[in-house]
Every structure is written in C-alpha cells, then in structure tokens.
Amino acid sequence: MFSAASSAGASPLAPAWLEYPADPNALVTKLWASGVQRNDDGQIAVQGLGASQLAQEYGTPLLVLDEDDFRSRARAFRDAFNDAFADLCGGVDVYYAGKSFLCTSAARWITEEGLRLDTASGGEMATALRAGVDPAHIGLHGNNKSDTEMRRALAAGVGRIVVDSLDELDRLAELATEAGAVAPVMLRLTPGVHAHTHEFIATAHEDQKFGLSMAGGLAGQAGQAVARALAAESIDLLGLHCHIGSQIFEADGFGVAAQKLLGFLAQIETEHGVALPELDLGGGHGIAYTAADTPRTPADIATTLAGVVRAACQELGMDCPRISIEPGRAISGPAGFTLYEAGVRKTVTVDAPQDGGDGATHPRRYVSVDGGMSDNPRPVLYEADYSVALASRTSTAPAVLSRVVGKHCESGDIVVKDAYLPEDVGRGDLLAVPATGAYCHSLSSNYNMLTRPAVVAVRDGSARVIIRRETEDDLFARETGL
Incomplete structure (x- = not known):
C-alpha cells in the first residue's frame, strides 16, 4: 500500500x-x-x-x-418528493430527464421504479415509445420542435408538450386542430433566476434560447402565451414549467424560481379565473465529479423545496398545484x-x-x-x-x-x-x-x-x-x- x-x-x-x-x-x-x-x-x-x-x-x-445504483437513485427522488409534498399536493410526478442517458433499457428501469420520462427530441420520444412507456407518462421538450415531432406526440397521446415560444404555441394549436386533437401543454417560462453554473448550461436568464420571458408580467411574453393558450380550443393548458440550469448545488435558485412561478399562477387565477393545476420545477441538481463537489441528497432537496412552496402558497392564499420535477444527471451520472x-x-x-x-x-x-x-x-x-x-x-x-x-x-x-x-x-x-x-x-x-x-x-x-x-x-x- x-x-x-x-x-x-x-x-x-x-x-x-x-x-x-x-x-x-x-x-x-x-x-x-x-x-x-x-x-x-x-x-x-x-x-x-x-x-x-x-x-x-x-x-x-x-x-x-x-443498474442497482441507478434504480436506487430513481427511487430516492420518487420517495423523498412524495413524502415532502404529500400534504401539499398529494405527491410529486418525477420525470426522468432522458437527455442525460437514454436507451430502451434505461426507459424500462425508470418506469419500473415509478417515474415518468421527459424527452427532448423525436428520437428520445421514439425510444420511450419503443420501450413501452405509457404515452401519458411521457413529456416532450425542445425549443424548436418539428411539425413531425409535434404530430407524433399528438398521435401517440403524450401526457405533456412543453411549449417554448409563442410561435410554437400557435403552430401546435394549428396541428392539433388539423388532427382533431387537444394538445396538453405546459408553458416553459424563464424566471430570470441566475444559476451558479457554467454560462452555457444556465437556462433561466433572459438572454438565451429557451422559454417565454416573465418580464412584464401578464402583459409580457409569458402572459400573452397564457392568454392565447386559454383561448385556443385545441390547447389544454396544464400549467407552467421552468428549468434554471444544470449542475446546481445551491438551493436558493430553485426556491426563488418556485416563488416567482407560484406568484404568476396566482396572477393568472385572478386575471383569467383559472387555477392551472400543474407546476414543473425542472431539474439540474448537481452531482460530485470531484472531491470538492458537495451534492445534496434528494431528501434535503425535497424538504427544502417543499418548505418554500408551502410558505409561498400560504402567503398567496392559494392551493398548491400538482408539482413535478425532472432529475436526470442526479440519477444516471453517479x-x-x-x-x-x-x-x-x-x-x-x-x-x-x-x-x-x-x-x-x-x-x-x-x-x-x-x-x-x-x-x-x-x-x-x-x-x-x-x-x-x-x-x-x-x-x-x-x-x-x-x-x-x-x-x-x-x-x-x-x-x-x-x-x-x-x-x-x-x-x-x-x-x-x-x-x-x-x-x-x-x-x-x-x-x-x-x-x-x-x-x-x-x-x-x-x-x-x-x-x-x-x-x-x-x-x-x-x-x-x-
């Protein structure tokens, strides 16, 4: 030795x-x-x-x-978040972020452990479908979804399509009308929260390609998207989504983003008389690549976030929407x-x-x-x-x-x-x-x-x-x- x-x-x-x-x-x-x-x-x-x-x-x-470790980490997120949010919204829908690592085997591991699957392209969606994932438990992301991808998502009956822009919202509404379908939509918003991470993987600041800006409130881009989605007969607006970045260790950013989106949901209810039922707080939780890294446990993440959401809902006088999250790296990486x-x-x-x-x-x-x-x-x-x-x-x-x-x-x-x-x-x-x-x-x-x-x-x-x-x-x- x-x-x-x-x-x-x-x-x-x-x-x-x-x-x-x-x-x-x-x-x-x-x-x-x-x-x-x-x-x-x-x-x-x-x-x-x-x-x-x-x-x-x-x-x-x-x-x-x-594989046993992969499955154990998936269960840890599922159990920790269900426990922390049980009294708030009856539990949490955990979507594994397939972009971190995906093949048909991994898709089956995820579903067998009680998680859902987030996909970011037609190929990832095809992998999920080929693996036999329940389409209702599949989400489709992407800032520039093709007509082919959106048509396939509608035909397959995926549970959510995360819309990234006004342009995409309008096109999806057209395609859904053509198909005689109603598209289940989450609107991805950029809350302007800076994640302490590399510039290219921080995704909630304004100057980047993802999401609808919350600047200007209901009169701004995000507010316009809400109004258009609620007015479109071929759109079923499920709720709001955000993702502040990747490889994040601090809890503050997630808490601030949650507060801002809950406040926006309250404004929507006041303005439109509609209580949107879902809120997705994304993923991006960091892992240890070196001995200097200090990742947080799923239980710590869940408890902290539940505390922020509970306090914000109480302050706003609103019921807690159904929460969902999207861990990927934190499951597959280690x-x-x-x-x-x-x-x-x-x-x-x-x-x-x-x-x-x-x-x-x-x-x-x-x-x-x-x-x-x-x-x-x-x-x-x-x-x-x-x-x-x-x-x-x-x-x-x-x-x-x-x-x-x-x-x-x-x-x-x-x-x-x-x-x-x-x-x-x-x-x-x-x-x-x-x-x-x-x-x-x-x-x-x-x-x-x-x-x-x-x-x-x-x-x-x-x-x-x-x-x-x-x-x-x-x-x-x-x-x-x-």
Whole structure:
C-alpha cells in the first residue's frame, strides 16, 4: 500500500481545490456508484466484477452502469418528493430527464421504479415509445420542435408538450386542430433566476434560447402565451414549467424560481379565473465529479423545496398545484463510470504562475487513453472537471500530478484535466473515470471516425450489454458511395 514517506508531494500546478491524496488507491465514495469498491486483488470492481474482467470481456473504452445504483437513485427522488409534498399536493410526478442517458433499457428501469420520462427530441420520444412507456407518462421538450415531432406526440397521446415560444404555441394549436386533437401543454417560462453554473448550461436568464420571458408580467411574453393558450380550443393548458440550469448545488435558485412561478399562477387565477393545476420545477441538481463537489441528497432537496412552496402558497392564499420535477444527471451520472486503457505517457515541465516568473518549472505527467472527447466531450464543451483512479491494480508509487488525455487530433481533447495518479501508471493499465453516466454516451460522436463504446449494465452481480460497441461497418452503414 501507499506510504506517506514515499510521497512526491503536492504540485504547485494543481488547482486549489485538488488535495494531495493521503492514499492514491483510496476511492472517494461520493464519486462512485454504491456497488463500486476495490476487490481483494486491488482492482476497482462493481458488484464484485473487476475492471480487468470487464475490459477483457467487453473491451475499452467501456461505459459501466451500476443498474442497482441507478434504480436506487430513481427511487430516492420518487420517495423523498412524495413524502415532502404529500400534504401539499398529494405527491410529486418525477420525470426522468432522458437527455442525460437514454436507451430502451434505461426507459424500462425508470418506469419500473415509478417515474415518468421527459424527452427532448423525436428520437428520445421514439425510444420511450419503443420501450413501452405509457404515452401519458411521457413529456416532450425542445425549443424548436418539428411539425413531425409535434404530430407524433399528438398521435401517440403524450401526457405533456412543453411549449417554448409563442410561435410554437400557435403552430401546435394549428396541428392539433388539423388532427382533431387537444394538445396538453405546459408553458416553459424563464424566471430570470441566475444559476451558479457554467454560462452555457444556465437556462433561466433572459438572454438565451429557451422559454417565454416573465418580464412584464401578464402583459409580457409569458402572459400573452397564457392568454392565447386559454383561448385556443385545441390547447389544454396544464400549467407552467421552468428549468434554471444544470449542475446546481445551491438551493436558493430553485426556491426563488418556485416563488416567482407560484406568484404568476396566482396572477393568472385572478386575471383569467383559472387555477392551472400543474407546476414543473425542472431539474439540474448537481452531482460530485470531484472531491470538492458537495451534492445534496434528494431528501434535503425535497424538504427544502417543499418548505418554500408551502410558505409561498400560504402567503398567496392559494392551493398548491400538482408539482413535478425532472432529475436526470442526479440519477444516471453517479451510476456510471468509464473504463479506459492507458497508452502513451510523457512528462512535461511547466512554469508555475505562483512562482512569479522566477524561472522555476514543475513536472506534469500526461497519460493518454484509448478514448477521449468522442465518448466524453463535456470537458471541452463546459470545461468540466472529472476525477480518475487506477482501476486494474493498486500501487505503492508516489502520486504525481497527471493529466489524462484522449487519442483525438485535438489539443483540447482532455478527459481529466488535473488528478493525482501513481507515478508508475503506464501502458496497459486500466483507468476508471467516475460520474460519467450522464451526458457522456448522450453526447458521444464518431469524431476522427472512432467507434462509440459499449454500455454494460451490472445488476445483482451480473453484467450484460445494453448498447453494443460500434463497429467499422457501422461507420460505413450510411455511406452510399461504397
């Protein structure tokens, strides 16, 4: 095992949040699925299945999902919110945000655990329908839904269509009239709440593509949408929806958004004499990608939000509408990790800004792996930080500051920007990156003509492929000039 006496010491190049590990073989529990631990051979194992066994049978890169953990997190949101809101509105409708990770298997897990499914495109809706999800428990999102998508949603009988603009509302009303249907609509509003997150995933400020602005109250854009929806015979206005962003740890933003939307519902009732029955408060709850992250439990989130909603309803003198939420990353993210095989390694010397330009340099180890931005583009898209651990063995070597990079022809192809790994990590070792169950497979690509990894689910100690690895034949399947 690692000895403190052999430590190479912390690097001046490391970010302030990255602590030097007392034992580089130890796993930070909050980063991993509940079924992950080191086995007697020192390997990272999920429900007893070691990294080497998984790599040998299924290859690398490999996305490994702890299905039991995924299901447990889904149940935790369901139970916590139902308990917290039982006396307010009889419980909560929990819609799993399929954009975080979706396939027919995951859709079935969600429905079996009593959740509903939020989709953000025709393809996600098709996946839900193919998996046998009750259409009444499917929601359709999107800021630019095609006529085909809206027609399919109407024909399938999805339970809600989340309308994003006045233009879309008018078009949906036309399509519903043509189909002889009534469209069940939630209006997505932007409450102007700033989420403390990356600019590109904060979605409740005014200057962005999503939603109807609440500026101007009932005389503004959101108020116009309410009036048009209530006047349209082919629209059934169910309620209001908001989503303030993603990877959020603070409770304040959710509370402020809830207060603003409840106040708007009260104005609608006063102005139009209609009490809209539903309010969706979205998702975006953060998870731990590094040891510095401090995610909140579903019970804490639910209790805090219920308190805000209860107080606001009492102050406004209104009955609480049926609440719904949309967790995605918080269910799928921690349930997965990606297994890579290490290849080339090299050490470079870097000037440390802390040295004030005195000429001192410090080493940084680069470790290349057999995947990269094609299976996880979040670091290049959002400057997202991840963690990494040596998976195929333990090591007594000192930990050195390392950067795990992919094999793509891009300097920005970084998998883990800053981490401490044992100094002897090298070719053939397996590395595991935790918290990749969300927005990795969903955002994956064939950049540089790499084939996308397989996805393996582990339940009750048994693994099975739920999405097979792509082949070179798959890469050429759409070409017509062969």
